[in-house]
Amino acid sequence: MPSNPNRPANHLHYGDNLDVLRRDIGDASVDLVYLDPPFNSNATYNILFRSPTGAQSDAQIAAFEDSWHWNDTAERAFDDVARSGNTKAFDLLNAMRAFLGDNDMMAYLAMMAVRLIELHRVLKPTGSLYLHCDPTASHYLKLLLDGVFGPENYLNEIVWRRTGAHNNARRFGPIHDVIHFVRRGPAYRHRPVFRPYSRGHVDAYFRKSDARGRYWTNAIHGAGVRQGDSGRPWRGFDPTAAKRHWAVPGDLVAALGIDPDLPQHVKLDALADAGVIDFPPPDSGGLPTYRQYLDRSPGLLLQDIWSYQPHSRGTLHDSPLAIDEDVRWLTAQGDSERLGYPTQKPVGLLERIVAASSDEGDVVLDPFCGCGTAVHAAQKLGRRWIGIDVTHLAISLIEKRMQAAFPGVAFTVEGTPKDLASAEDLARRDKYQFQWWAVSMVDAMPYGGRKKGADGGIDGIIYFKPDGKRTERALVSVKGGENVGVQMIRDLHSAMEREKAPIGVFVTKALPTAAMMKEAAAVGRFHAPATGRSYPRLQIVTLAELFRGKRPDIPYVDPGAAFRRAAREDTGRQGALL
DSSP, X not given: XXXXXXXXXXXXXXXXXXXXXXXXXXTTOEEEEEEOXXXXXXXXXXXEOOOTTSOSOSOEEEEEEOOOOOSHHHHHHHHHHHTSSOHHHHHHHXXXXXXHOSSHHHHHHHHHHXXXXXXXXXXXXXXXXXXXXXXXXXXXXXXHHHHHHOGGGEEEEEEEEOOSOOOOTTSOOOOEEEEEEEESSXXXXXXXXXXXXXXXXXXXXXXXXXXXXXXXXXXXXXXXXXXXXXXXXXXXXXXGXXXXXXXXXXXXXXXXXXXXXXXXXXXXXXXXXXXXXXXXXXXXXXXXXXXXXXXXXXXXXXXXXXXXXXXXXXXXXXXXXXXXXXXXXXXXXXXXXXXXXXXXXXXXXHHHHHHHHOOTTOEEXXXXXXXXXXXXXXXXXXXXXXXXXXXXXXXXXHHHHHHHHSTTOOOEEESSOOSHHHHHHHXXXXXXXXXXXXXXXXXXXXXXXXXXXXXXXXXXXXXXXXXXXXXXXXXXXXXXXXXXXXXXXXXXXXXXXXXXXXXXXXXXXXXXXXXXXXXXHXXXXXEETTTTEEEESEEEEEHHHHHTTOOOOOTTBOGGGSSOOXXXXXXXXXXXXX
16 A cells, blocks of 8 residues: 555556656565557557547547667667676577667667566566567567566466457468566466356266266376375275375365365365265276366366457357457457557456456556556456556546546546646657647647648647537647747637637647737637637637646537547446545
């Protein structure tokens, strides 16, 4: 729990995750890490925003480019690994550099190596890490995980079917992602996850029945010879002769209320007295088995291939779902879960991971949190969470997602401007991140991107309904510089006329001049039938006013139009929103 009882347990951080990890995340403080780091050289990921008209999007925003290049930043990351003290990780990275050269892939691996070292540091001894990637870099990343965590701590390469088909006549369709599962150490916490039996499995195995129901016979012995009680004969049956030993399943002991600390022979006697042991003929060479009843069977233990089968409903025993439907991929169109983030993963996929490798109240960390699926799953399952992302667009999306899905959820947002000075600092450091942050402050949909001139002078759009029904647009222009003037007001007015937008909002860091205020007033007023009021058509709002709580004066604003709204979750665990 947080040391300050008035501070929420959940945190979103805007910034480079390496800086945030080093500055804000303590040693051995995290129970579970999930990360989905982007890599697709020269590809631009876009966030798609919903249009109230029903179109797929009005604009595509280049949230970030995952074009990793070998430059000073990559060289510094490589040097950080060299000086980290983790000689095995550096030896691997150095060998990769000798093989790959100073190219985009090597830059990505250097960036990842230094971050994996930090993630190893923040994990508790009982913690584990899941690294989600595609086959482009998965083999290199597995080597890095071996170097950082040790090959003895690598547990699984999970294959997740991420889509239904990919048509490519020159190779087999690439439809899977890889999830590497590693532990911090041998004391890691992991609970088994079971899936429903198929009807065919039930019919093939649970063929016998008695007064208690359907059952099949299962082993109460394991492979290999043991000394002591588990290796000695019991009721005339010698496991050592069969090169086995007595091993009563723990779930069977728990189901029958038998003391788990009892010797194996005493447990076996208790099972026999309960009438659940089947004895083979003494001269058959077989060993006794126990009756595993269908109604007491948890299902099939989850394996390392997670593959949704969309047309398999009706094939599972006692379940209406299709095979692996809880980890189904998100369809491109019409999926109620999809928020518009192109690399979004289904909540069910993250629920599997969070449920398997953490307990209620544990801390889940996602250092590349994107649209927030991991923190969503963590909140839903009663975990504490930390999310980090390098774009204000992602942080804004997660804020709205969590508030919609978990009304009243308590969390802090670190690294975003909290006062005028920090907003001015962001404007100096990154013009576009500043614009996206300012747009989110007025509940607008971001518009345009980093490409110069692509936005036509518009940085955001506010959707509103002046008559309570018909949707109109207010155009937002953001200026973070010191020099503002009348021409900027005229440019916004021209954009309003061109786009037939009844309202424009000019957000400025600098104080507007008297001439700017006069020019804005000359644009006139807009009458809204639903309210019976008129509103200034061109409104100027300063950053200082935004921090004091002022917002554009627009009737019936639809804040949900900027992002697709997440469905509300009912967990009963929500607190008060700060």
